[in-house]
Structures are given as structure tokens and as C-alpha cells.
Amino acid sequence: MKTQQTRREFIGLAAAAVAAPFVQRESSPRRITTLVGVVTDNVTLNNPFGLVIGPDGALYWVEYGSHRLLRMDLRSKKISVLAGTGTKGYSGDGGPATAALLNTPHELRFDSKGNIYIAERDNHTIRFIDVKSKTISTVAGNGERGFSGDGGPSNKSQLAQPHSIALDHADNVYICDIMNNRVRKIDAKTRGITTFAGTVTA
Known part of the structure; x- marks a missing residue:
């Protein structure tokens, strides 16, 4: 049995x-x-990555080939684009996530309220989508590759190809800052950034 x-x-x-x-x-x-995909239907995916089931039971993933965030309703199989236009770039903060430009998004995670964090490798940023307003903002990184900002506001810091992210029960954000050989931490209350583990050189 x-x-x-x-x-x-x-x-x-x-x-x-x-x-x-x-x-x-x-x-x-x-x-x-x-x-979903080119095998059975007319929906073509382009390097899907970071697959996760959301708090609503839907399937979410990013496409680092098409620079988008997508959602699939597992009952209806309907797919919708939540962020990105299909063109790479870095713009759109403060506006609707669907009109924003992303660059090689690599992973997504949800916080306890259902908001979405996206690690954008080639924009060297962590973007944030507000679940209620559907607007996008940058919570870490300034769009330029580098290492700076520890002890200050996370949106004034520099990252270098952030690859993956995790959130703890308090909604603190942990960033795998790959090319800086560090794990960075964003404090959920203060929005300050620090190095949680690692050093600049491997």
C-alpha cells in the first residue's frame, strides 16, 4: 500500500x-x-529559475532569460506576468512591477505578508514587490557592482551578483552576495544592511 x-x-x-x-x-x-513550456503548448519559457509555491498555493518562478517574474494558477493553469517586460534593464522603482525592467532575476522569496523579494543578479540588487499595491522598489543595492554600505541603509549599499535569498521568521533578509564572498543581512525593522558571514576575499 x-x-x-x-x-x-x-x-x-x-x-x-x-x-x-x-x-x-x-x-x-x-x-x-x-x-507549461514549449513541449505541449504555445507558452515558451526562457531559463525558468527559482521555482516556489507561494502562500496562495500558486506556482511562481523567475526567468533570467526573459527578465520576468511569473505566476501560474495550478488549477486553471493560467499564467500571468507579475514583474518585468521581457526586456532587460533597471528601471521602474515606485511604479507598477509589470512595467519595471529587471536584469537576470535569479530567485524569489515571500515574506510573512506575502510580499515578494527578487534577487537580480546582473542589476546587483534585491527588488521588492508590495503585494497590495503591486509596486516595485529596490531594497538592497544601487544597480552598480561593488561592495559598500554595511552599517547603513540597505538601498544605499552595493552588491555583486546576488544569487539567492532567504528570509527568517522575523522577515530579515539574507542575501548570497556571491562575488563579494559574503552573506549580507537586511534587518526587517531598520532596513540596515550588514555582513552576516564571510569576507571580501575567498
Whole structure:
């Protein structure tokens, strides 16, 4: 008799290591189906990455080839663009996220209120989407690669190709600041940035 864990569906990226351009689901009995992508429909994905189930139960991912953030309703299979226009760049802070320009977004995470943080590798920034207003802002980095800002406001700091992010139970943000060989931390209350681990040189 199969266990509940065996029957439970889970979501994953097919061949995630090479960012294959489709999203698949594995379900009981170990059967894989394609949810979205060039294999079965007219929706073409471009280097999907950072797959996560949101607090609303929908599937979210970023495309670092198309510089967008997307959402899929797992019941209707409807896909919507939440951020980015498909053109790389760095603009749009203070306005609607759908009109903003992103550059190689690599990962997304949700805070306890459902707001979204995006690690933008080639803009050297962490962007923030307010779940209520749907507006976008920069919470870390100034768009230029470098290392500066510890002890000050996170949006005045410099990062170098931030790759991944994590949030703790208090909504503090931890940034994998790869080319600076550091983990940076944004304090949820003060919005100050510090080095949590690592040094400038490896």
C-alpha cells in the first residue's frame, strides 16, 4: 500500500541544473506531466529559475532569460506576468512591477505578508514587490557592482551578483552576495544592511 507521502504531488523543475524551458509535475504513481513550456503548448519559457509555491498555493518562478517574474494558477493553469517586460534593464522603482525592467532575476522569496523579494543578479540588487499595491522598489543595492554600505541603509549599499535569498521568521533578509564572498543581512525593522558571514576575499 502506497503511503500518503508517495501519493503526495510535488512540483519541480525538469533538469533544473541546466534550466530546461519547461515546468513539470510528478504525481502518483510516479508519472511526470508537463505543466507549461514549449513541449505541449504555445507558452515558451526562457531559463525558468527559482521555482516556489507561494502562500496562495500558486506556482511562481523567475526567468533570467526573459527578465520576468511569473505566476501560474495550478488549477486553471493560467499564467500571468507579475514583474518585468521581457526586456532587460533597471528601471521602474515606485511604479507598477509589470512595467519595471529587471536584469537576470535569479530567485524569489515571500515574506510573512506575502510580499515578494527578487534577487537580480546582473542589476546587483534585491527588488521588492508590495503585494497590495503591486509596486516595485529596490531594497538592497544601487544597480552598480561593488561592495559598500554595511552599517547603513540597505538601498544605499552595493552588491555583486546576488544569487539567492532567504528570509527568517522575523522577515530579515539574507542575501548570497556571491562575488563579494559574503552573506549580507537586511534587518526587517531598520532596513540596515550588514555582513552576516564571510569576507571580501575567498
